[in-house]
Amino acid sequence: MAGDREAFAVLVTKYSDPLFRHALNMTGSPDVAEDIMQASFIKAYSHLGEVRGRFDAWIFRIVANGCKDWLKNIRRSHVSYEEDDQPSHLTTPDEELDRSELRVDLDWALGQLSPSLREAFVMKHVEGRSYEEMADMLDSTVGALKMRVHRAREALQALLEEKYA
């Protein structure tokens, strides 16, 4: 019994950083990212027997779906990125980040994107994944994801260019 928990603890430690980064950049809130992480790992633990293929891709999909569901629900309930929900809490253990104008504006602009465009942008630009890797993780095609990233860039540029370009 203890062996299973220890084994799972190793998986949690191994995969939590990229999953947390994804959840944080998708939701903009560390608290929400933590909640999604916790719910996702509990779900994974309860359904370990259903893993098909790579564990990291499987748990990523659980977290990614959790993020997209949260984004859809938060829009439905009229909650928007304001004040405390603004992703201004982004911190690293090393540094208390200087909240530059661009950072705040980029977070705001990301909040304007649809969940799927935001997901594509975060995976490509924030997580630095290749299109092939994204296609593998999201069970999609390189062409479709390229299109999504291009649309996300255009949307972000439209939102930011007046001020910055």
Place this chain on the structure above:
Amino acid sequence: MMMDKHPDDARADRSIPTSDWRPANERPMTDREVPLRNDGAMAALNAWLDGDAPAPRMANSQLTPEAELWSRISIEAASRRKLRTPSHVAAQIMNALPASKAARLVAAPAVHTATSVMARAQVAPASSSRNILMPRAAIAIIAVVFMALGAFFGRMM
């Protein structure tokens, strides 16, 4: 009493916000289809950001304003790659795990896929399930011995 129906009233009745009552250009970005701009500037920008072409530059060889913006965005995005999970999160997750699952995993190994077994095998001691199963076997043997002894003494009496 008759009342005029205004778009705001109609919207207030809905628990789920819809945006179709507003002109397309006034809707939030989330509700709009973002048409791909077919201009050369955006195509050049996308090609550069995908690593397929050099950065778009002006005649004086400086980055175009759009490329400058994306250069700044890329720096900001890259800095987010350094983010680490807060240290308390892993402990929180482990504390929140249901207690019964591990027992189920040991009791029903037949339902495991190769992957889950591999995942456990990477980190679990090889003898973890054996430690639980061996005492059961020993108990069963002892029970059989006691039953045999009981039957023997029962006959003697």
